[in-house]
Amino acid sequence: DQQVKQNSPSLSVQEGRISILNCDYTNSMFDYFLWYKKYPAEGPTFLISISSIKDKNEDGRFTVFLNKSAKHLSLHIVPSQPGDSAVYFCAASDPGTASKLTFGTGTRLQVTL
Amino acid sequence: EAQVTQNPRYLITVTGKKLTVTCSQNMNHEYMSWYRQDPGLGLRQIYYSMNVEVTDKGDVPEGYKVSRKEKRNFPLILESPSPNQTSLYFCASSLSAESGANVLTFGAGSRLTVL
Numbered sequence: 001d002q003q004v005k006q007n008s009p010s011l012s013v014q015e016g017r018i019s020i021l022n023c024d025y026t027n028s029m030f031d032y033f034l035w036y037k038k039y040p041a042e043g044p045t046f047l048i049s050i051s052s053i054k055d056k057n058e059d060g061r062f063t064v065f066l067n068k069s070a071k072h073l074s075l076h077i078v079p080s081q082p083g084d085s086a087v088y089f090c091a092a093s094d095p096g097t098a099s100k101l102t103f104g105t106g107t108r109l110q111v112t113l
Numbered sequence: 114e115a116q117v118t119q120n121p122r123y124l125i126t127v128t129g130k131k132l133t134v135t136c137s138q139n140m141n142h143e144y145m146s147w148y149r150q151d152p153g154l155g156l157r158q159i160y161y162s163m164n165v166e167v168t169d170k171g172d173v174p175e176g177y178k179v180s181r182k183e184k185r186n187f188p189l190i191l192e193s194p195s196p197n198q199t200s201l202y203f204c205a206s207s208l209s210a211e212s213g214a215n216v217l218t219f220g221a222g223s224r225l226t227v228l
Contacts (some may be wrong), residue, residue, distance in 0.1 A: 004155075006155075036219075043117070043203055043219030043220050043222050044217075089155065100158055101158075103155040
């Protein structure tokens, strides 16, 4: 049972435009959400996070939005740059499961010139 | 440089031949974990360790063993590898086992093929 879902396997966006990556979850116990970015032949690297007590968190060009009632979060990248081309994983943690992160299946973002 | 180091990065082996993937971190992190990444399934947790001598199963522990004798090392052992263990493996660590702020630092990955 996939508790964290990223329904778009891939996304292509023009340089300078906004990239919106989506993530849905089913477990209402999740209290913290993270986005990781992964380049080929490298491990995932932490990008941005949000606590369930907030609905928005910004860090430079990256903003994460959380809609708890819809169990949905999204990552906005503005403006998108070619170096943003990577696989993005959404992850969530449940306070009752010893820090385990549950990951989505990932969305491959391609930023074109 | 703060990092998680995994070895080997690439390995091709045959069914039944025991192998160990090593993982070491230099950040004095308490929490360590192993994940495997498979197409269409994302990253799934295999085992984790809250601290030295404390390990527990994740979502997909079958066919794997781990140990945590020292804080910095967390090897993943495949006693009798099978083709369904062909995957990309990641070791990760974080400062503490407290939920919420558990930002994992990942190694570069180990691609394992079992023939």
